[in-house]
């Protein structure tokens with residue numbers, strides 16, 4: 444396309460914000476419009492379950508970039524605008540107010556949304572004032588009024604978000620119960636050894652953590668506007684003043700699907716972030732992309748993926764396609780512990796521990812066919828950096844080498 448044509452970006456989250464600035468950095472000279480259905484500037488989501496929820500961060504501190512960066516790059520920010528349709532034949536998007544905007548190239552960065560929790564026994568879930576998901580700044584504002592010392596917080600879901608909210612709540616003096624349907628926490632992403640460690644940390648901090656918990660019914664207050672608790676299939680009653688659900692996310696692919704783009708567990712993109720329409724790219728949580736490392740398509744829900752894929756999408760839009768081939772990585776902060784994870788552990792044959800979980804500093808390496816396919820590190824930044832290379836470069840190592848904490852992990856890397 445001519446670099447004078449306009450670029451419209453749908454979704455002003457991590458991917459959309461980065462894509463807008465990167466398109467300018469890549470030399471795009473035409474207008475760049477960044478449309479998002481949330482109010483305000485693009486912001487970071489990770490602090491929503493951590494420092495921002497704790498009240499330790501001002502709202503300005505969670506902005507993705509200061510407004511001046513968008514102004515300088517001449518990115519036109521259009522918050523509070525929802526795109527409801529893509530008319531590919533006319534190269535237009537339609538907004539919820541009925542207006543239409545023409546595009547030269549389009550970028551989809553619509554992210555994901557919380558997976559809805561079935562609320563057995565609740566007649567009118569939309570009336571509930573104390574039941575929330577945690578995805579947006581607006582969600583935090585709603586949670587905050589009841590997020591006070593002494594309140595009984597019931598969290599459904601023992602994944603990252605549920606556990607981070609639990610840690611923040613304990614710090615604020617709430618009484619916390621976590622219900623996880625699976626037999627262990629973090630079941631989708633870690634080995635039993637790491638789950639056990641985190642379960643122990645939360646219980647020691649005072650969380651009433653229940654795994655294999657099957658919620659049979661919810662109780663609702665007399666006026667129908669609050670959940671007062673849940674009864675479990677084993678007969679246990681749990682009372683609550685505030686309920687937060689974190690049971691995963693669903694990619695926002697409906698726009699793409701309705702426009703006839705290929706979608707398969709995310710908007711289907713190639714390694715350069717191109718969708719099945721040559722004029723449309725996509726990036727972030729809403730996409731699935733081919734991973735050369737894992738030999739299959741993957742959909743990631745992480746900030747590093749959103750940012751790096753957005754840069755690849757921007758380069759593609761500017762006629763400088765560059766394959767995106769990063770190794771997936773992620774982090775989670777709970778209490779004083781930093782968990783850093785690299786790679787995907789599905790199909791691992793052996794989990795090797797290095798260091799001592801009791802000392803709150805250890806690493807778990809997931810091995811398959813003599814290489815490390817993924818690793819979790821707790822409080823071990825140096826090991827994490829080496830693990831990233833072990834995974835990315837598929838370097839041959841032995842379990843004995845990984846487990847030997849006296850042997851510097853760095854020595855397993857080829858000499859520079």
Ligand SMILES: Cc1cc2nc3c(=O)[nH]c(=O)nc-3n(C[C@H](O)[C@H](O)[C@H](O)COP(=O)(O)OP(=O)(O)OC[C@H]3O[C@@H](n4cnc5c(N)ncnc54)[C@H](O)[C@@H]3O)c2cc1C
Nearest residue numbers: 454456457458480488489526553554727728744745746749
């Ligand atoms: C509480 C919380 C904690 C997290 N912690 C971590 C962490 O510690 N580390 C980490 O790596 N990741 C973390 N994540 C995940 C990370 O935030 C996401 O992977 C990241 O936000 C994905 O960026 P994105 O731009 O693809 O999507 P999003 O950030 O979801 O942005 C998409 C935007 O598009 C908007 N949108 C959707 N449809 C439309 C439409 N039709 N019209 C206009 N706008 C639309 C959405 O409202 C949203 O604002 C966390 C997420 C949450 C919610």
